[in-house]
Amino acid sequence: MKKTDTCHPLPLLLFFLAAVLFSVLYMHPVLAVLSLLGGVCFLSLYQPLPLREIPFLLLLFFTVCLGNPIFVPRGRTVLFFLFHIPITLESLTAGAVNGVLLLSVLLWCRAIFYALQGDRLLYLLGKRAPKTALILSMTLRFIPMLTRRFREIRSAQQGCGGTGVGKLRSASLYFSALVSCALEDSVTAGASMECRGGNLPGRSFYAPYVFSRRDKWITGTLLLLILGILTLSALGSGAYRFYPALSGVWDARLSLPLYIVYGGFMLLPALWELWGRITYVRAIYRAFPSEKETMS
């Protein structure tokens, strides 16, 4: 059971939007690392990334990290020269922070993709724009259907001696057959919609989610943390300079409170998911004590 999936979509949207925005806005080594940490922890608990994607992410990180000193030759501390370009500590650090930011944004976007798909996305859209949400829902139905039809058409031709023309030409033949199929389907679907009052004015929207007391608490906590981060930033915390020389991570005012609040915010979904996992296992264990060997 995934705790995040039981949550109302609105606080989820609030959190992810804020997480991505903060990640993009704060060019700060500690905050960037905290954001990445939060993203990694959350995803590994919620929907682990496939292993084959990790080399790609690392490559991306190193490209950004090493690319920055090559294109931005600023900074005071020269480490070495590469093809007569001075590679500086400051520029390298800025590149690394950029890389971390990029990774964390990518991970958070991935988390949004998993946590806010299908019905939750429709819900978020549907409140404002019921018609757009309906079109999206229809499209979501259409894509798998068309994929299936395409396969059907292709294998029908293959089973019957093929089309006798090249691959590309065949594909275009299949595609045109698919289009007429889709048109025919949409005529039926249109009739079916009209039969069920599809063009009546005053459409409402079905929301399968109830905004519970718990969701109110979650939203409240999130708002409090966001407010805290904004206030601390307004007070001058969270500022960081890379050039000409790196500033210390404790130089700005109120650094520690910001790190705590920011870290708390970014790690919140991971902690919550972890807590959900623990309470779930414990509840199962209590309910069925004799079956502990099957629990793992």
Place this chain on the structure above:
Amino acid sequence: MITPCFAIENLSFTYPKSDTPALENLSLVVEEGAFLLLCGKTGSGKTTLLHMLKKEMTPHGIMQGKRLYKGDDIDGLDPRTSASKIGYIMQDPDSQLVCDSVARELAYGLENLGVSPDRIRRTVAETASLLGLSDIFHARTAQLSGGQKQLVALGAVLAMGAQVLLLDEPCSMLDPLAAADFLSVLERLNRETGVTIILTDHRLERTLPLCNQVLLLDAGRLRFLGSPVQSPYALAEAGLEAALPAAARIYLKTGGTDPCPLSVGEGRQYLSRCVHLKENSVETAPAPREEVVLSVRDAWFRYQKKSPDVVRGLHFSLYSGEIFALLGANGSGKTTALSMLAGLLPPYSGKIKRLVDTALLPQNSKSLFLQDTVGEDLHRAAAHLGKGREAVEEAAALLGIAHLMKQNPRDLSGGQRQKCALCRLLLTDAPLFLLDEPAKGLDASARQELSWILRRLARQGKTILFVTHDVEFAAETAHRCGLFFDGTITAQADTFSFFTESTAYTTAVRRISRGITAPAVTIEQLTAYLEVDCEG
């Protein structure tokens, strides 16, 4: 006096560009709570009549006469009332669903009516519980089976508060088991909630025993309106005898008098009580066993590395000139096995020896046609296979489809399309035809014709293997039958012994006549044992 659900007075309707009316001077009263079955041959006006009862479906054309829903003119009905109270369910389970998930689909109509979210949540939950949709409530509609899709379509109109259900051949795309499930849900709704049901179906054997009123249309005119037990003679006169339940066909053959048996149980009673039997013997055509055209040795198949095996040790041979029917339940892997035999899917273990070329007819024969007209498609295929126009003309003449050449393949009736698809297979010159559910969705006469065509092709030297759910079709058509179960053929025998030895998986005629007459599988075999002139 209670106002009837529908009252139709002297209704006539003519489509634009048509000289003959589709409906002519029709008068009809449908009481509330009725379960009315509309019968008639293809083109008799059943669907037009059904469309007349729903404002949104009414086609363009010239209409005369009156049509009332609960005393109000259907044309003047408030759009909200019309949308919510009169539910319409179509034939194609795929294209009538609109949304991506079951929950959304059930809520769709209520959203249109502007019902508040709380109320929608409750109504959707009630409907899902009523129809047993809770297990698939969160499922994507694209992943459902045909039967589930029809149930969802039913739920979607019931959730809106439908008091009348109009269904246009709702079961024609479903396998027999799913069709029986769907119809039993309809019957339960009619009995328990008093919903009025009006439906058309081309396989009367499953709907006639359920309904409580039958309406027969012939060329747009009302020919019969009455109870199902009185209907068989009128239906047979209108050319629908082949569509009747086996018990009713036995009753007709023996010239029985009221009341007509409809179910297998009633048929057994009728046969043992009212019919005189005579000694006779049945001749069955032996399966030709000349040379092997295809042999499968212990073939195993799965779709993905870690998915379960779909075909598990398939082992059998096909002989030239025979018709082999592969029977089995939905999802048992029959279609997969067929694709393997056609060489589209390779087994991961075992061997498939294809000694001749094969041509495969897919389940949805629409996907065989890529062009806008049948003729264009067939000529193109012929050109690619190195043949001239005469090959197409010859094949078309053989199947009697020469007049369909200018038609769009999508506009054809099921039977016509199946014949055009067979024509496409004939062009390949492949000696072995593999057909996936060739009789699916066909009405009784088209089914008989297809059976006849397949037998003739076999006589001309083609070998045919087809996959089907339809035991009656298999019994009429095939030389040999096999039962596909658990990924392999568990039983195979010549058709007659296959169906006489099987206890449950057999034809209605066999179930009715078991233990009463000598073994008989088809109605023709059974009539050989009956004294045809006996009365009552």
